[in-house]
Amino acid sequence: MNIRSFFKQTFPFTCLLCGQTSGPGHLCGACQADLPWHSQPQCPRCALPTPDGQVCGACLKHPPAFDHTRAALVYAFPLDRLIPRLKYQGQLAIAPALGECLAQAAASSPRPDCLIAMPLHAKRIRERGFNHASEIARAVAKRLDLPLDATSCQRLRDTPPQMGLKHDARRRNVRGAFSCSSAVQGLRVAIVDDVMTTGTSLDELAKTLKQAGALEVDNWVVARTPAPGDPA
Known part of the structure; x- marks a missing residue:
């Protein structure tokens, strides 16, 4: 022992x-x-609920750069308390708990070649002292015995928070925000993040990864926000 x-x-x-x-x-x-496990039939691309698990209309009309999304939980109570406590109050013990939930949900997914945490700008890391997505990804990588790539992707701009922005404004906000090296060429990558709302940041990072040569990009997120009008 x-x-x-x-x-x-x-x-x-x-x-x-x-x-x-x-x-x-x-x-x-x-x-x-x-916990509010995200277990209902859902779009395989963006993880929003759909009647029989088919691809949703939005993903058919405007296919995202990412290929699949695996969400462990619905962003409802108590996630809407736990995640802000991690991000803004520095309660780091929450990260491995969230990582365990995500690892449990993603265990049946096809294994990627590596995990990449959603990058945080250096200024934000200095302010907080950590990247919450990296802390979650570390727990997932350990639980599923997957490599965690902490160097291939960077956030180039300290973009304003996405919260409160409409969809088009969110997309403009993150356009060109990331840089990825050719080390991802030919790899199947899973991006790890805490919450997926509109998916614009994940879409922009997936696009940048594929431009750098990634073969496939999936999202592994702790929580998915409900669609407007859906019960939390």
Whole structure:
């Protein structure tokens, strides 16, 4: 038994949601089961719910640069509390819990050659001290035994937050925001991020990856926001 396993058994975690002893994980079994898992039939491209799991009209009309999306959860309570606590309050213990959920959901997906976390601009990293997507991706990579590429993609511009912007404004906001090296040429890549709303940032990064030679790009996201008018 290694030291980490010993401490997990001797000093179990406290559940991030209910405060009870959660054993070796950051969420107890009951709270994990009660999470809003994204299990309904959904568009394979963007993960929005569709009647029989067919490609949605928006993806048929304007096919995104990414090929598939795997979302673990719906962005509803308690995700709408946990993710902001990670991103803006620096509660880093939340990242491995979210990563475990994403790894569980993505375990049945085709294995990519590598994971790439959604890049954060250097200014934002200096302000926060970390990239939340990288923290989540690290947990996924460890759980699924996948390589995590932390160097091939960069965010060139410190774009304003996407929250509150309409779809066209979001697209203009991230246009040309990323740079990817030729190290991704011929690879199947999965982008790891926390929340997918309109998918414009993911689409722009996927486009940049494919321009650099990536063969296939999928999104692996912790949570998918409901479509307008859908119940959370």
